[in-house]
Amino acid sequence: MQKLFAAALLALVAMPLAAQRRVDVIFDVEGVRSNSKPKQFTPNETRFEPRFGTGGGLGFGVNWYFGNRVSLETKAAVIESKIRVRITGSDYIAFADLGNAQVYPITAILQWHLNEHGAIRPYIGAGAGYTILRDIEKTAGGFTGVSFDDPIGLVVDGGLEWRLSKRWGLNSDVRYIPIETSSKARFVGTRSSVELDSRPLIASAGIVYHF
Numbered sequence: 001m002q003k004l005f006a007a008a009l010l011a012l013v014a015m016p017l018a019a020q021r022r023v024d025v026i027f028d029v030e031g032v033r034s035n036s037k038p039k040q041f042t043p044n045e046t047r048f049e050p051r052f053g054t055g056g057g058l059g060f061g062v063n064w065y066f067g068n069r070v071s072l073e074t075k076a077a078v079i080e081s082k083i084r085v086r087i088t089g090s091d092y093i094a095f096a097d098l099g100n101a102q103v104y105p106i107t108a109i110l111q112w113h114l115n116e117h118g119a120i121r122p123y124i125g126a127g128a129g130y131t132i133l134r135d136i137e138k139t140a141g142g143f144t145g146v147s148f149d150d151p152i153g154l155v156v157d158g159g160l161e162w163r164l165s166k167r168w169g170l171n172s173d174v175r176y177i178p179i180e181t182s183s184k185a186r187f188v189g190t191r192s193s194v195e196l197d198s199r200p201l202i203a204s205a206g207i208v209y210h211f
Contacts, residue, residue, distance in 0.1 A: 026061035026171055028206025030077045032103065036198040039182065045192040047088040050146065050185050052101065052198075055081025059204055068116035072108065073125070073157075077202070079103045087141045096140035104132035105202060107175060109157045118163075125157040129177060131200075137188075145188035151198060153177045161208060169208040176201050 034052035041047045061075030083101040087094045109127030133148035159173030177199050186193040 022065040023211040024063040024065070024071075024169075025209045025211070026059070026063065026073075026075065026206055028059045028061075028171065028173070028204040029056065030059045030079055030202055030204040031056040032079050032081060032105075032200050032202045034081065034198060034200045036196050036200075039195040039197050041194050042192045046142065046190065047086075047194070048141070048143065048146075048185070048187045048190075048192050049086040049088070049194060050196065051084045051086060052103075053082035053084070055079050055100075055103065057103075059206070063111070063208075069113045071111045071113065071123075073111055073127075074106075074108045076104065076106045077204075079105065079202075083136070085141060085146070094141060098136055098138050098140060098146070101136060102134035104134070105175075105200075106130045106132070107155050107157075109155060109175070111157065120160055120162055122160040123158070127155050127157070129153055129155040129175070131183075133183065139189075143187040143189045143192075147186040147188060149182075149184040151183040167210050169210065170206070171208045172203075172205045174201065174203050 032055050036052055038049050057077055057079035059075055059077035061073055063071050063073040065071040080100040081103055083098045085096045085098060107127060107129040109125040111123045111125035113121055113123045115121050130152050132150050135148060136146040138145060155175050155177055157175050162170040183196050183198060184193055185196060
C-alpha cells in the first residue's frame with residue numbers, strides 16, 4: 001500500500017510539471033492536534049496505549065497551478081509531539097513519559113480556489129496523506145522501544161492566501177484526516193502491540209513566494 005501511494009504521489013507531482021501556469025513555494029510553521037484511540041490490543045498481554053500530545057514544527061510545500069482556480073499542492077513537515085504511554089496490567093495502571101516523538105506528515109492535495117482575483121483568496125481541497133512516525137528507542141515500563149507502522153489516509157484541506165504583492169503572500173491552512181487511519185505500535189522487548197485509529201488536525205501559517 002505504501003509503495004502504491006508513493007507511485008501515485010510521484011505521478012501527481014509529474015503531471016503539473018508539463019502543464020503548470022504558475023508555481024508557489026510555501027514555508028510555514030505547523031501545529032498538530034492528534035485525536036487517537038486504541039482499536040485492538042494483543043490479547044492476554046500487558047496493554048500499552050500511546051498518547052500523543054499537541055505538537056508543532058516547520059513545513060515546506062510547492063503548489064502547481066493548472067489555471068487560476070485549480071492547483072496541486074504537495075507539502076512535507078517536521079513536527080514534534082510529546083508522547084506518553086498508558087500501561088495497564090492485570091492489577092495496576094501506570095504511565096511512562098517518552099519525551100518528544102517525531103512526526104513527518106506528507107500530503108498531496110488537489111485544491112479549488114474560490115476567488116481568482118483580489119487580495120484574499122480562499123480555497124478548499126482534498127487529497128492523500130502519508131504520515132511517517134519515527135520509531136522510539138527508550139526503555140520504560142517494561143519495554144525498550146516503540147515501533148510504528150506509517151498510516152496512509154484521505155486528507156481534506158481549507159485555507160486562504162493574502163496577496164501582499166506580485167511575488168509575496170501570507171497563507172493559513174488547516175488539514176484534517178476525517179476518517180480513521182490505522183497504525184500499529186509494537187513495543188520492543190514484549191509481545192504486546194496495539195492498533196491505533198488517528199484523526200490528526202494540522203494547522204499552519206506561513207509565507208508564499210510566487211514564481
